[in-house]
Amino acid sequence: MNISNTIVGVRTLARKQIKRINRIWAQTLLPSAITLSLYFVIFGSLIGPRIGDMGGFDYMAFIVPGLIMMAIITNSYSNVSSAFFGEKFGKSIEELLVSPMPTWAVILGYVIGGLYRGLLVGLIVTLVSLFFSNLEFYNLFVVISTILLTSVAFSLAGLLNGIYAKKFDDVTIVPTFVLTPLTYLGGVFYSISLLPPFWQAVSQLNPILYMVNLFRYGFLGVSDINIYFAFAMLFVFIAVFYGLCHRLLDKGYGMRS
Amino acid sequence: MGEKALSIKNLRKIYDNKFEALKGIDLDIEQGDFFALLGPNGAGKSTTIGIITSLVNKTSGQVKIHGVDIDDDFSKAKTFVGVVPQEFNMNWFEKVEDIILVQAGYYGIPLSEAKPRCEKLLKQLDLWDKRNDQARMLSGGMKRRLMIARAMIHNPKLLILDEPTAGVDIELRRSMWEFIKKLNKEEEITIILTTHYLEEAEELCKNIAIINKGEIVENTSMKKLLKKLETQSVTLDVKDELDNLPVIKDFEISLVDSTTIQVLLKKGQSLNALIKGLDKLKIEVDSMRNTSNRLEELFLDITKSDKTKNDMGGETR
Structure with a gap:
């Protein structure tokens, strides 16, 4: 398959993902907008003023970047994990397996789907946040690159989950018991400088901490983590997740006997 | 004679549960052939097809499709093959036309080329009126025809039909036979057919292999076999x-x-x-x-005698 044929393949797979997201928008786009609006109302407007400043900023201004990032992470992840597992469960994944599309192109097609939903929901949540807070950019390059890299990283992580999943429970267990706790403990609602040194060190094992802090740096110019180190960690996560996805898809893990 | 449409040498498959589904089979299928691959349930037919189409990983042996070794360039080998599997494997919520166009895209065929071909196939298979229906709304026979259209969208040289007429009424089966025969005669597509309807194999196929317990127990022309x-x-x-x-x-x-x-x-x-x-x-x-x-009488004879030989500890091919 030459490169122009492969591009057609990637475009087809990506278009299929995007069609799916748009077709079931009430399941894919709406829930995050509603949930995050509630976060803005409860944590930002009602509880926020009682908390006061966080890291030298109004609490609402502090949590907005983290909440947008949370929406991007969960949506990129769950889009790819559920789309891939759905195809595997219904056996329509065989349409892809029998085709000559190279593994990297299959991964790219799914990641574009994850990016589309992650970015679209991120945009919706950002628009909602404007009702509660004035967003100003400190460094637009950091904001955009963090969004893209985070969405790619979690799309790949979602794909890994989809590949490993054997039943529907498996695609909900990881987001519920791993992703959500990591997101909540990733500095969305607080600065890790508030934690005792031991828990600060433990927090640094959480990949979401780097993304939230990078993103917050793009808006507010403050971060608990060195931003170059945070970027490096993002690239490491992407490389590791991609490598695992490639290996498992090549072997046809859970799909080829 | 040019390269074979399919050449299999000493193909073995042992599943994780240690079940040996294929015990080193050899099979050559010429271009343009209409070939029946028959065998009782669990004989190894679907495993063989799975290996050819990359849905099953082989344990050892060599498979060449139109001269391309799947170990060297499976991506290229796959472009020669279209497969209609036994089980429905489509997204039920997608529209008929989309299912075919998506498959075309996976083979690198741009929409501008895929659309007219899709229209032609859907019309030939009497599905054009259903093009905007979701796959789940189709009858069993329509789903089978949809899978044939999907398998044909990239103009394969080798079409594998794994029980394509299972659950299809007699009238529809006849019309599918005509369509498949036409593909073989007019478009010179090599066809491999597995079926439980042995009259179907007798009616359609020129050559035949019978597989039993992971071994090819007969590989000859239909005429010679019937003789x-x-x-x-x-x-x-x-x-x-x-x-x-x-x-x-x-x-x-x-x-x-x-x-x-x-x-x-x-x-x-x-x-x-x-x-x-x-x-x-x-x-x-x-x-x-x-x-x-x-053919049914022969098939029973061959598979029965193979069983008897095995039971007696005799040699099998």
């Missing part, structure tokens, strides 16, 4: 009611009812001799048919 029949039974409907059982020298005849007789033809006995014999007795034949499918 191996020691006996075959034919049923004749006669015009006038018979008072007595007709007697013709060397023929074993039984009376089914007053206008129907059954004749057991031994190897070497010709139908002409039978008809001449009946003519001498002034018995006029209205119609004639095989009492049971000839």
